[in-house]
Amino acid sequence: MALAVEGFAMESTPSIPSGSRETVAEGPVSLVSKSLLEREGQTQCIAIKTSTIHLKYAKEPHDIIKEARLIASACHPNVVSILGHDIDSSSQTMSFWMPYVPCSLLVLLSSNDFSPHPLVSILAADPSNPSPREQRFVLLAKSLMFQVLNGVTFLHENARIAHRDIKPSNILLTLSGRVQLIDFGISWKEGEDLAAKKNDLWVETPEKMYFEVSTGPYRAPELLFGPRIYDAFAIDSWSLGATFAEFFTSVCLYNPLDDEDFDFGGDEQSDSGDESPAKPAEPFIIPKGLRVGDPSNRWARDSLFDSTRGEIGLAWSIFKTRGSPNETTWPSFLSLPDANKLSFIDTQPVDLPSILPNLPSSAQQHEVDTKTHIPPETMSPTPVDLIHRFLVYEPSQRLRPSKALTHSWFTSEPPLLLPADFPTTSADGEASISLGWGGKSLGEWLSEVHPQWRNSKG
CATH class of the missing domain: 3.30.200.20 (Phosphorylase Kinase; domain 1)
Known part of the structure; x- marks a missing residue:
C-alpha cells in the first residue's frame, strides 16, 4: 500500500x-x-x-x-x-x-597484522625480496582498493552519483572479501530534476549544494571554505586519497578508557609555526605504559589529516601536509567564499612516504615527487603515486576513479585478487584478475589478518 x-x-x-x-x-x-x-x-x-x-x-x-x-x-x-x-x-x-555485512575496512585497518612490517623485527626490509607478510599485505591492499574504485567508478560514470561520505567505516567487507559501499544519506545525483527529488527531506539543487558533507579527516579542503557550487565527484576523489592513505599510516595502541594516551591525526608540528623536523613516523606506535596483549588496549589506524580541532584545524592540518595553497597549486582557491576570511602560516608540503610508514618496502624502488600538485602524466607502479594523484588541491586535476582503475600499481606483482563470488565481468580496469593466489581465496587471506573474519557468522 x-x-x-x-x-x-x-x-x-x-x-x-x-x-x-x-x-x-x-x-x-x-x-x-x-x-x-x-x-x-x-x-x-x-x-x-x-x-x-x-x-x-x-x-x-x-x-x-x-x-x-x-x-x-x-x-x-x-x-x-x-x-x-x-x-x-x-x-x-x-x-x-x-x-548484513559483518566486517568493515575500519575493522581491518585496526589490525596490527594488516601491515607489511612485523611488530617486532631485527631484520631490515629487502625491497628486492619482499617477505610473505609484505606480499600478503600488498595483495589485500590492492584487491580492496581496486574494488572500492570499481564501485565508485560505477556510481560516477553509470549512476551519476557522488557518494560524498567515503571513509573506512562506510566500506563494508563480506566474509568473501567483497567490498560493499554503504551510507548514501548525503549523496548527490547529477542531472535530477525537482520532480525526482520532490519527496526528499532536504531538496538540493546545483545552485545551492551542501558543503556540510563528508566526514572529518576525509573532507576535501574546498568544503572547508563555504562553497555552494562545487564538483561533487572531485570530493569523492579527495576522500579516496585520504582513505587509501590510511592503509599505510601508523597503527597506534591505545586504551579506550584513557584517550589521553592516544592522539589521532599524527600532528607532530605545533600550531606556532615551528618548522623543526618532526620525528619520523613509525609503523607501530605504543605509548609508554601500554602493553601489547593487554585485553583492555586496542589498536587503531592513524588518519592522514587531523580533524579533532574542527574545520579550521583540519584546514591547517591539510596545509601542513600538502603545503599552503597558492596560484600554482590551487588556482581556484581565492574564488571560494571564505578563502579570505582566514590566514595561515605559509608552509611547504611534506613528502608523503615520510608520513606513511606502512608502505611496503617494494615502494622504495620507485621515486615519486609527492610535493607537487601537478603529477606527471606517467604513473609510477606504487601506491603512494596513486594516493598522491587523489590529494591534489585543484578539484579538476584530481585523479578520477575510472582513470585510477588503470593505474600501473594494479598491474604489478602480486596479482589482483578478487573475491570468489565477484562477477569478473563487472570489474573495470586493465589489471590481470585472479580469484585465488597461493592456493587461497581473498576471504581466506583476510582471515589471516583479523579474527573477525574467522569468527563471524554470515
Whole structure:
C-alpha cells in the first residue's frame, strides 16, 4: 500500500521484519540493527536502518528517503543492495533493510597484522625480496582498493552519483572479501530534476549544494571554505586519497578508557609555526605504559589529516601536509567564499612516504615527487603515486576513479585478487584478475589478518 507522510509518498514493500533486533550502530540521525529475514523458506541475516522523516527531528542534510532512492538506482556488486523498505506513519520514521555485512575496512585497518612490517623485527626490509607478510599485505591492499574504485567508478560514470561520505567505516567487507559501499544519506545525483527529488527531506539543487558533507579527516579542503557550487565527484576523489592513505599510516595502541594516551591525526608540528623536523613516523606506535596483549588496549589506524580541532584545524592540518595553497597549486582557491576570511602560516608540503610508514618496502624502488600538485602524466607502479594523484588541491586535476582503475600499481606483482563470488565481468580496469593466489581465496587471506573474519557468522 502507499503511505503518505507530510507530502511523502512511496510504494511500500513487504512489511518490516518483526524478529528480535540487535543494535549494531547508532548515529546522530539513524539506528542500524541486526535481525533475521524469513523469505521463501530461507533465513537471511539483515541490517535494518531506521531514521526519522520528520523535518523537526531530522539533521540537515542527512536524508534517508534520498538514500533509499539512490541505493535502489545503483545495482552493482560493490554497492549495498536494498531488500525492502517500510514507512511508519505513526512514528514518522522510515526503515530499509539490506544484507548484513559483518566486517568493515575500519575493522581491518585496526589490525596490527594488516601491515607489511612485523611488530617486532631485527631484520631490515629487502625491497628486492619482499617477505610473505609484505606480499600478503600488498595483495589485500590492492584487491580492496581496486574494488572500492570499481564501485565508485560505477556510481560516477553509470549512476551519476557522488557518494560524498567515503571513509573506512562506510566500506563494508563480506566474509568473501567483497567490498560493499554503504551510507548514501548525503549523496548527490547529477542531472535530477525537482520532480525526482520532490519527496526528499532536504531538496538540493546545483545552485545551492551542501558543503556540510563528508566526514572529518576525509573532507576535501574546498568544503572547508563555504562553497555552494562545487564538483561533487572531485570530493569523492579527495576522500579516496585520504582513505587509501590510511592503509599505510601508523597503527597506534591505545586504551579506550584513557584517550589521553592516544592522539589521532599524527600532528607532530605545533600550531606556532615551528618548522623543526618532526620525528619520523613509525609503523607501530605504543605509548609508554601500554602493553601489547593487554585485553583492555586496542589498536587503531592513524588518519592522514587531523580533524579533532574542527574545520579550521583540519584546514591547517591539510596545509601542513600538502603545503599552503597558492596560484600554482590551487588556482581556484581565492574564488571560494571564505578563502579570505582566514590566514595561515605559509608552509611547504611534506613528502608523503615520510608520513606513511606502512608502505611496503617494494615502494622504495620507485621515486615519486609527492610535493607537487601537478603529477606527471606517467604513473609510477606504487601506491603512494596513486594516493598522491587523489590529494591534489585543484578539484579538476584530481585523479578520477575510472582513470585510477588503470593505474600501473594494479598491474604489478602480486596479482589482483578478487573475491570468489565477484562477477569478473563487472570489474573495470586493465589489471590481470585472479580469484585465488597461493592456493587461497581473498576471504581466506583476510582471515589471516583479523579474527573477525574467522569468527563471524554470515
